Amino acid sequence: MLQVLLCGGMVVTLAMGIRHGFGLWLLPITQEMDWTRESFSLAIAIQNLSWGVFGIFVGMIADRIGAFKVLIGGAILYALGLVGMALSPTTLLFTLTTGLMIGAAQAGTTYAVIYGVLGRQIPVERRSWAMGVTAAAGSFGQFFMVPVEGTLIAQFGWSNALLVLALMALIIAVLAFGLREPGFGKGAVLHREQTVGQALKEAWTNPSFVLLLSGYFVCGFQVMFIGVHMPSYLKDFGMAPHVASIGLALVGLFNIFGTYLAGNLGQKYPMRKRYVLSGIYGLRSVVTVLFLLVPLSPWSVYCFTAAMGFLWLSTVPLTNATIAQIFGVQHLSMLGGFVFFSHQIGSFMGVWLGGYLYDQNGNYDMVWYVSIALGIFAALVNLPIREASLVRRPASA
Known part of the structure; x- marks a missing residue:
């Protein structure tokens, strides 16, 4: 179990740490x-x-062949995408490499794949805790990598800094060797109680699955708007660049504690995870309102990012542990991929709408208001979730 946690945590540290610094570029x-x-x-x-999108299909593949090969392919694609991001001369090529290629690489190197391994390898009585530990590792990646990326940009220029990150992404392929799973080797035959189609039908006709999708959409919108546009928002108000770097690092630092606590709460109260999720989304709206009401200063930024960091990815272990608790772990990577797809639709809207409305209005005010309203919505839709494990009828002979 220790090897799985260490290697899984380090993979998420690198994969999430690199991508959390993209706002600096x-x-x-x-x-x-x-x-x-x-x-x-847009990219x-x-x-x-x-x-x-790719997370859904990568999840299906990982459930069938294991995480090892998926992680190696994802690491190589991540490195190639970062090279393309550094060298693209046009917005079209920039979008293809930074957008499509790196996005596909992240699908194969982050939570859906790693949580599938944890779900299959970690005993149920430690599963939520283990997912919290791994999410905390991703948070540490943000805390550690964002200042590193800022330093690389300052020392080597933005293009060369991306080439350095490409080399770092290849470390994921090495760590994949510590995540090889028994039962996925050559010639292995896995017993499956459900087909993919049966698992999808079961999930999509379950109201709790749809409610988890809805909440996760909001999570994606909020974190990606802040992660990408916060540096520019602060620069518009005359803040020094280091304020944004410190702020994003604080998000990562406090997220370590938030995700770890969330995982522990999910383990301690296995039938009350929905209330913790609802509280997290509601508190995000409260914190954002306070940030907009107080005078903007470096310390208000640090307080906001620390508080938001505590709530940042704490939804991840709770959401995935709830999926595993309701539906089991046989198709966990695939179902986690579908829920994460909703998260990424929200991320798309948060990032793109932030840029679009800024160009239209010259400020980010409207996006902040939308983010507050969505937080209230997510707090409400998580309350009716039913967390009891499904009891399936035996397949007819």
Whole structure:
């Protein structure tokens, strides 16, 4: 179990850590290439959508052949996408590499695949805790990698910094060797109680699955709007670049504690995870309202990002543990991929709408208001979720 947690955590640390710093590239790239913020935002938005779409199919593959080969392919694709992001001369190529390619790579190197391994390898009485630990590792990646990426940009320029990150992404392929699963080797025959079609029908006709999808959409909208547009939002108010870097690092730091606590609460109260999820979404709206009401200063930014960081990815272990609890682990990567697809549709809207409305209005005010309203919506839709495990009828002979 320790090997799975260590390797899984390090994979998520790298994969999530790299992508959480992409907001630092918005101004350097758009200014040097003479592109609009919307063009950069569109590429990152497509990245999130690509991550969600490919995540469904990658989840199916990982459930069938195991995570090992999926992770190696994802690491190679991640490195190639970062090279393309560094060298693309046009917005079209930038969108194809930064958007489609890196998005597909993230699908094969992040939560859906890793949580599938955890669900199959970690005992049920430790599953929510283990997912919280892994989510905390992703948070540590943000805390560690965002300042590293800021330093790389300052020392080597934005293009060379991306080439360095491409080399770092290949470390994921090495870590994949620690996540090889018994039962997925050559010639292995796995017993399956459900076909893919049966699992999908069961999930999509279950109201709780649809409610989890709805809440996760909001999560994606909020975190990606803040993660990508916060540096530019602060720069518009005359804040020094280091304020945004410190703020995003604080998100990662406090998210370590938030996700770990969320995983523990999910383990301690296995039939009350919906209430924790509802509280997280509601608190996000409260924190955002307070941030907009108080005078903007470096300390208000640090307080906001610390508080939001505590709530940042704490939805991830709770949502995935709820899916595993209701539907079992046989198709966990696939079902997690579908829920995450909803998250990524929200991410697409948060990133793209932030850039679009900024270009239209010259500010981000409207997007902040939408984010607050969506947080209230998510807090409400999580309350009716039924967390009891499904009892399936035996297949007819």
